[in-house]
Amino acid sequence: MSLRKVYDVIVVGAGHAGIEAALAAARMGLRTACFTTNLDNIGMMNCNPSIGGPAKGHLVREIDALGGQMALTTDQTFLQMRLLNSGKGPAVQALRAQVDKRAYAWKMRLVMEQTPNLDLKQGMIQDIVVEGGRVQGVVTATGLFFSAKAVVLSTGTYLHGKTIVGEVQRQSGPSGMAPSVGLTANLVRLGFEVGRFKTGTPPRVDGRTVDFSVMARQDGDVEPWRFSFLSGRDQREQLPCWLTFTNDQTHEIIRNNLHRAPMFTGVIEGRGPRYCPSVEDKVVRFADKESHQVFLEPEARESIELYVLGLSTSLPEEVQIEALRSIRGMEQVELLRAGYAIEYDYVLSTQLRPSLETKLVAGLYCGGQINGTSGYEEAAAQGLIAGINAALQVQGQDPLVIDRSEGYIGVLIDDLVTKGSPEPYRMMTSRAEYRLMLRQDNAHLRLTTKGREVGLVDDQRWRAFVTLRDAISAEHDRLERTIVGPDEDVQAVLRHAGSSELKTGASLAQLLRRPEITYDHLLGMGAGREDLDRGVIQEVQTLIKYEGYIKKEIEQVERMRRLEGKRLPPDIEYASLGGLSMEAREKLDRIRPATLGQASRIAGVSPADVSMLMVYLEKRVRIER
């Protein structure tokens, strides 16, 4: 017997992307191996102890619908759960969890250990073996070769990682872990273009040295939702977060030390995310702002460690301590770990296909922060798709590509492979043009069927889904069909809600369409169903209440679709196509978009360029006729 097994799929990295990729491939029945530089660091949350939020929460729900793991593990280990944007309409409401970092990482490792077909291995991968344009396997730093039909790279921020605190720099992954060295050079040798990004994290402090009495307490929801529709309810105690603010003194300390800030001294070369600026960046760019929010978040249930959200920094350690102690409630605070900036290599994502397979090497996939994204959720979503598609390829099947109209995952990946990103890419709801349809509350309705088709949705999940789906459509029908008259119990509820009274009969759906009427009012009339799951009620209410808006959005989508549907023949010679701008010619030639819609989203391709392409296509059709 050979020393080493032959694998179908090898996943490099066991962070949020690697976990989903490895679990997906193994659950789809493929012989899978997952390599990590340290088995004790599986599923680490190296930055904030939270999962979800606008758009990110949507991604987690979609991962769940497709049969991924992130939602389930978050539900098992959350410390606090809140529905954000609850007053802003159903499409942008978003679930956000404070998560117990230790419990999360531990649970994730356990899930992986218990998954059949999956081998966990500690080892640093240094080279990718490619023959005839197809991946053959990987080589570890210790010189072992492992054969695989497909390889998923999900190396996160470890590639050639370098951390910076003030004047101190070291070769390191996040949280002081070993960086991945050598792989970048080999990727470049294979022909990949790589870039360098920067991100950062705030200091962590000792909760015993914080005076919470002068801070605003922020609690979780009384009846918290869950990310996965499979998760049951429990009565666990939720932990609070605490809000305080920076002040003049804090800003003064930071300003006085800007000459020692790597962000400004030229030490940091990589581009950082604008939406997640360091505190020194905020103080410089928004000089007129008197204070900035600072949230203290628990890192784990059984820990004194607190994460200081809003104070991401790479200032020298002693400056961090001084700045922290200038903040109300933290005058006596003890620093546990200093904040730091981290630079790392990433692979330019426009070198990928929509399946996340590299265009350069067949069978090689990239998912997660290696593609220039930020965030656990973005990473997990890509890891899941990369793992599914690696597995599908080994099985000889077509890849799974989620359309922009079907999910945030589709938006994320289409943006990455079409546009790339000049800064670490974060998912935001504004990136989704089909936002009203891509609600977090209907992710399972949108994607469970796709998860079932690829074989990731097991019978238990499928049955639960079918029950839910049928309950929603039954209640929807009932509300449309049930007519109430101007009886006193109906009128009383309407009066109380400040709604006009009925003159003739009306369907319950018609009543629900009134902005001021909710399902609770129907219950008050005795016309609602008390026994229904609140997920069902919410879904039905949204469908009915916002029907007109959703229709409007569908119309807009249809218009876009016509553009989307126009295929760009692969033989177009953009270089010789008159009327295109130089930049458009170069970009189109390099990215070679499949459709006119994709072409229109490429940065540097102007509407005039798109018109030119439309005219060209139309001419071509006319000539062919």
Added chain:
Amino acid sequence: MLVHGWVVDTDGIPVDEVLAVYMKGPRSFTGEDVVELHAHGGPVAVKRVLQLVLAAGAHLAEPGEFSRRAFLNGRMDLAQAEAVIDVIRAKTDRAMAAAVHHLRGELGQEVRSIRDRLLLVTAHLEADIDFPELELEVATIHEVEDGCRWCLGEIQRLLGGAHTGKILREGLRVVLAGRPNVGKSSLLNRLVRENRAIVTAIPGTTRDVIEEWVSLGGVPVQLADTAGIRKTDDPIEQIGVERTHAALTRADLVLVVIDAAAGLLSEDLEWIRQLPVGKARVGVANKIDLAPAFDRRDLADALGGEAVVTVSADKGTGLETLESLITESAGLHDATEGLVVNARQAEALQRARAHLEAALETLEAGLGSDMVSIDVRAAWVALGEVIGETVGEDLLDQIFSRFCIGK
């Protein structure tokens, strides 16, 4: 770069002495490299030069080809490209002036400033949605409300120019109507003789309805004389009557002409009753020189109080008043102040207006910023269509219908 030289044929024999201009792209009309040859004016010389150029591989420009290339090369927005066509087709100085405004991209600038504001509104909405911890909600609602209202006002102002645009482009249709022998033809001839007649490419469709184009105070006016309407069994005359009805239906203004010398007859009244409802009308009492005692109030009453003017087509009196009544009825904006927009642009502006109104309603109903944003976004897209910055099927249709591509 201007160069002097000779055009020579393939055997090297001089054909004409010319000036050649070389304009290097993108600083040319189309944005491409352009060479112009300025030959002597004689038909033979020009023809010979043209033959040589064509033999060397050039082709004759298709209608609108230069504008199309300029648009596709990003040298002008769609409104400007359309304006080129309007400049070429302009019938009067005033229509020309309006088209030139467009050519200078002024509509584009106006629309872009509205779009910029909407982008700001969107930025507020999106920041509030994606960064809820910043607690921007109250400020956002104010910005959305103010922004949408300001944009609505601006769109309304631009739409005010839509009617003017139509009149300047297509002309004001004025139909002279009245029973036979009240002097309609002589009135028409007089108006044509005293004003600059416009030679138009649009031919008169029938001998029974005589059409002439004149420029009245810069407004292109199509004057149509109609056959008298009377009950008749003569099939030929019947056709004339039908055509008169058709002309009246299309009219922007009807001149109801009567014979002042004969007075207001029951036949005239019958006539007035048969006019299509809702048309702008002016009463014209002709032959006033023969009936100095004519009381114009009779005709005014018959017309429900509308303006009446007394004229003499023979003597040429009262014509100025009539002309100013005609131009007033067009209700034109001053072309130098407002911008005139064409039907396609007006349609897109109206759609943008409807979306912004819907966005404000949604905001008032408190239905959530995601629902508000859908209409704000749609308004932004619609405005983009005005200047060709949003790409859609409609734009493709426009390009193909206006620039004669790929016949």
